[in-house]
Amino acid sequence: MSTAILRPTTGNGEPRSAVAQTGVWIAIATISMSFAALTSALIVRQSSAGDWQHFQLPPLLYLNTLLLLVSSVTLESSRRLQAVATLHVTLVLGLLFIAGQVLAWRQLGAQQVFLASGPSSAFFYVFTVLHALHVLGGLGGLVYVRRRLAGGSLAAATFKAAALYWHFMAVLWLYLLALLTIRG
Numbered sequence: 165m166s167t168a169i170l171r172p173t174t175g176n177g178e179p180r181s182a183v184a185q186t187g188v189w190i191a192i193a194t195i196s197m198s199f200a201a202l203t204s205a206l207i208v209r210q211s212s213a214g215d216w217q218h219f220q221l222p223p224l225l226y227l228n229t230l231l232l233l234v235s236s237v238t239l240e241s242s243r244r245l246q247a248v249a250t251l252h253v254t255l256v257l258g259l260l261f262i263a264g265q266v267l268a269w270r271q272l273g274a275q276q277v278f279l280a281s282g283p284s285s286a287f288f289y290v291f292t293v294l295h296a297l298h299v300l301g302g303l304g305g306l307v308y309v310r311r312r313l314a315g316g317s318l319a320a321a322t323f324k325a326a327a328l329y330w331h332f333m334a335v336l337w338l339y340l341l342a343l344l345t346i347r348g
Contacts, residue, residue: 217284225265309323
C-alpha cells in the first residue's frame with residue numbers, strides 16, 4: 165500500500181502556482197488584518213487618553229528602510245535571473261535589517277523608552293517586533309529557496325511566492341514607518 169502524497173502539478177511536474185500563491189495570499193491577508201487591528205487600537209488609544217507621549221524615532225530606522233527596499237530589488241533580480249549570488253545579497257540585507265532593528269530598540273532603551281514606558285512606546289515595540297518576526301519568517305523561506313535554487317530543484321512558483329511575501333514585508337514596513345512617524 166502506497167503512502168505517497170499526491171500534489172497538484174502542471175504537465176511538466178512543477179507544482180501549480182495557484183497552490184503556492186494562495187498560501188502566501190492567505191498569509192498576507194491574515195498579517196494585514198492583524199496590523200489593521202493594531203492600527204485601529206493605536207488610533208483609539210491615542211485619542212482616548214491624555215497620556216500619549218510622542219518620542220523621536222531613531223534615525224537608524226530610515227537606514228533600515230533603505231536596506232529592506234534594496235533587498236526587495238536584489239530578490240527580484242535573483243528571481244528573474246535564477247541567481248544564487250543576488251539571493252545571498254538579499255539574505256544579508258534582510259539580516260542587516262533585523263540587526264538594525266535591534267540596534268534601534270537598544271537606542272530607545274538608552275533613552276529610557278521601553279515597552280512599558282507608556283502606550284506610544286508599547287505600540288512602537290509591538291509593531292516593530294511583530295514585523296521583525298515576520299521578516300525572520302521570510303528569511304527562513306528565502307533560505308529554503310536558496311537551498312532549492314542551488315540544488316537545481318526550485319519550482320518557479322515557489323520562488324515567486326517567496327518573493328511576493330518578501331515584497332509585502334517591505335511594503336508593510338513602509339506603512340508602519342509612516343504610521344509611527346505620523347501617529348507615534
